[in-house]
Amino acid sequence: MAKGITWSIEDADHMTQAEIYGEVLTQIAKKNKKIIAMTADLAGSTKIGRFQKDFPERFFNVGIAETNMMGIASGLAATGLIPVISTFAAFAALRCAEWVRTDLCYQKRNVKIIATHSGTSFGQAGTTHHCTEDFGVMRAMAGITIIAPADAYETAVAMSQAIDMDGPVYIRIGRSFEPPLHKSIDSFDFQIGKAIQLHDGTDLTVIATGRTVNGALEAAEIAAGQGLSVRVLDLHTIKPLDTEAILKAVMETRRIITVEDHNVYCGMGSAVADVIASSGKGCVFKKLGLQDVFSIVGYPDDLLHYYKMDADGIVEAIQQVMKMDFEQDEDWEDEV
Amino acid sequence: MALDAAELKRLKQKARQIREEIVKITYTCGGAHIGGALSQTDLMVALYYKFMNIDPKKPELANRDRFILSKGHGGVGHAVVLGDLGYFDKETLKEFNKTGSPFGMHLDCLKVPGVDASTGSLGHGFSIAIGMAIGARLQGKKWRTYVMLGDGELQAGPVWESAMAAPHFKVTNMTTIVDRNMLCIDGSTEEIMALEPLKAKWEAFGWKVIELDGHDFNEICDGIELANASKDQPAVIIAKTVKGKGVDFMECDKKWHYAGLDDVTMNKALESLKKGAK
Numbered sequence: 298m299a300k301g302i303t304w305s306i307e308d309a310d311h312m313t314q315a316e317i318y319g320e321v322l323t324q325i326a327k328k329n330k331k332i333i334a335m336t337a338d339l340a341g342s343t344k345i346g347r348f349q350k351d352f353p354e355r356f357f358n359v360g361i362a363e364t365n366m367m368g369i370a371s372g373l374a375a376t377g378l379i380p381v382i383s384t385f386a387a388f389a390a391l392r393c394a395e396w397v398r399t400d401l402c403y404q405k406r407n408v409k410i411i412a413t414h415s416g417t418s419f420g421q422a423g424t425t426h427h428c429t430e431d432f433g434v435m436r437a438m439a440g441i442t443i444i445a446p447a448d449a450y451e452t453a454v455a456m457s458q459a460i461d462m463d464g465p466v467y468i469r470i471g472r473s474f475e476p477p478l479h480k481s482i483d484s485f486d487f488q489i490g491k492a493i494q495l496h497d498g499t500d501l502t503v504i505a506t507g508r509t510v511n512g513a514l515e516a517a518e519i520a521a522g523q524g525l526s527v528r529v530l531d532l533h534t535i536k537p538l539d540t541e542a543i544l545k546a547v548m549e550t551r552r553i554i555t556v557e558d559h560n561v562y563c564g565m566g567s568a569v570a571d572v573i574a575s576s577g578k579g580c581v582f583k584k585l586g587l588q589d590v591f592s593i594v595g596y597p598d599d600l601l602h603y604y605k606m607d608a609d610g611i612v613e614a615i616q617q618v619m620k621m622d623f624e625q626d627e628d629w630e631d632e633v
Numbered sequence: 634m635a636l637d638a639a640e641l642k643r644l645k646q647k648a649r650q651i652r653e654e655i656v657k658i659t660y661t662c663g664g665a666h667i668g669g670a671l672s673q674t675d676l677m678v679a680l681y682y683k684f685m686n687i688d689p690k691k692p693e694l695a696n697r698d699r700f701i702l703s704k705g706h707g708g709v710g711h712a713v714v715l716g717d718l719g720y721f722d723k724e725t726l727k728e729f730n731k732t733g734s735p736f737g738m739h740l741d742c743l744k745v746p747g748v749d750a751s752t753g754s755l756g757h758g759f760s761i762a763i764g765m766a767i768g769a770r771l772q773g774k775k776w777r778t779y780v781m782l783g784d785g786e787l788q789a790g791p792v793w794e795s796a797m798a799a800p801h802f803k804v805t806n807m808t809t810i811v812d813r814n815m816l817c818i819d820g821s822t823e824e825i826m827a828l829e830p831l832k833a834k835w836e837a838f839g840w841k842v843i844e845l846d847g848h849d850f851n852e853i854c855d856g857i858e859l860a861n862a863s864k865d866q867p868a869v870i871i872a873k874t875v876k877g878k879g880v881d882f883m884e885c886d887k888k889w890h891y892a893g894l895d896d897v898t899m900n901k902a903l904e905s906l907k908k909g910a911k
């Protein structure tokens with residue numbers, strides 16, 4: 298059992314990320330009376346409505362008024378309560394950006410945001426309902442923690458650990474069912490700020506986050522069939538960043554590909570690039586994701602493929618990156 | 634003034650046809666915001682088939698009237714109207730929601746001819762409409778801007794910033810319509826975040842308020858004429874509507890805000906529309 302888990306879930310293999318956080322949150326709230334849940338006319342869609350069933354008196358639906366929700370959450374947190382608020386990522390991160398900065402981060406409020414329908418996971422809804430900018434917006438805010446869990450299990454643990462820590466947290470999940478990455482709730486070691494190495498490798502490292510992790514793992518297996526040894530890191534925490542794991546990948550594999558359902562400008566890949574650049578080491582690097590474009594309409598899985606964020610796209614990138622050279626440094630042997 | 638019988642019949646038939654097509658596309662596309670699309674239909678039919686000065690063959694015509702669907706999730710209903718008018722080949726609506734299609738649940742003004750703004754995030758369209766109307770006035774243009782809001786959308790703060798701005802800037806070359814179907818997603822607007830007394834709120838913000846039955850073409854057309862004639866203050870029409878209008882089992886039920894349809898429910902829905910038309 299992972300550290301600090303006081304709740305249990307059944308049938309997690311069949312739950313969406315949203316369903317599971319709703320369930321876990323409700324269980325935690327049985328003991329932790331400080332938890333308040335809020336939404337903006339999306340109780341059903343975000344699944345925070347699950348909490349409302351058990352604790353109607355601790356649940357606030359503010360109507361379609363996301364910024365008001367952020368401000369109220371800041372005030373509630375100032376009185377010692379722990380607001381957990383949920384709406385679509387586009388509204389949580391983009392519409393409310395200044396509220397999150399000034400009312401939550403700047404004032405160090407203990408508020409947890411569960412941003413659903415992130416990236417292109419609400420594919421058919423179109424660009425107004427996609428959100429491929431939130432890593433960038435949120436990363437720029439001092440003092441926030443950003444987590445993008447890859448499956449329902451990770452979402453459950455992330456929810457739980459977010460409650461256990463102090464300060465604003467932004468948890469970014471998708472809209473629908475993600476195939477489980479892990480076998481069970483205690484089959485992986487999830488710590489905020491620590492990447493999970495899912496597959497070891499020496500030729501190249503693929504760093505993925507959120508709904509792109511499954512594809513990365515699949516790509517590593519395909520590449521293994523082609524004689525390549527690919528390391529896969531599940532970088533579920535975008536901030537604080539696991540610089541140690543990234544530096545290790547630089548030193549040991551010298552080739553890195555990042556994959557995220559996000560614009561490659563200012564996303565997870567850019568965060569990784571900061572670390573690579575600071576290392577002073579030569580490293581071949583490629584960022585997969587939306588190449589500074591607005592996403593098209595389509596089925597979520599099709600969009601992963603279209604933007605080369607699925608196993609096919611990652612394998613193609615692996616082949617490209619393996620053909621590129623990095624500059625050897627003299628003390629290369631010493632570093633390994 | 635009452636519409637003559639032929640005109641009334643024309644509008645009613647058109648509305649029924651539009652509703653049928655909304656049902657059919659909701660079926661083929663896998664899921665759409667059908668409830669609100671059905672509630673807005675009569676209002677949109679009056680605008681597009683009677684009042685608006687447009688040329689579907691020339692969607693970019695400089696002097697066309699503008700229409701902003703601020704409740705952008707009604708896009709499925711808007712797309713059906715635009716397709717029917719010939720802005721694009723109606724057949725392409727079969728692609729609604731499909732990968733690479735120009736049509737998603739919320740219409741993109743760069744991809745769908747006839748759409749004046751990309752809406753979907755609630756509380757944006759109203760401001761854009763005010764900007765267009767002021768732009769027309771500044772440049773001495775005679776065209777009019779029409780904007781439609783959802784009542785749930787009125788819970789959004791930016792709407793009231795716009796509601797303050799339009800009377801302040803004396804924006805009378807714009808007609809605002811609220812689709813007052815009493816529901817947002819999670820329940821009735823009054824349960825989730827109460828809007829009433831709604832008329833008094835608009836009046837206090839400096840608007841001429843026209844309340845009418847949003848499914849009665851005589852009232853709708855009189856109301857639009859009255860709103861368009863208001864020269865001292867901007868006018869808002871609060872149209873009482875029924876979410877899911879025309880499909881008996883969808884009416885006034887929040888569960889049909891967004892839904893997909895299978896063969897059985899689609900046929901039941903079409904059947905209900907047919908019955909209602911008699």
Ligand SMILES: Cc1ncc(C[n+]2csc(CCOP(=O)(O)OP(=O)(O)O)c2C)c(N)n1
Nearest residue numbers: 338669753754755783784785786816817818
């Ligand atoms: C800013 C924002 N928040 C939330 C949503 C999600 N959403 C889509 S439709 C809707 C309810 C809209 O209710 P209403 O305006 O009354 O529309 P109608 O009942 O006519 O469909 C919500 C909350 C959104 N599109 N935009």
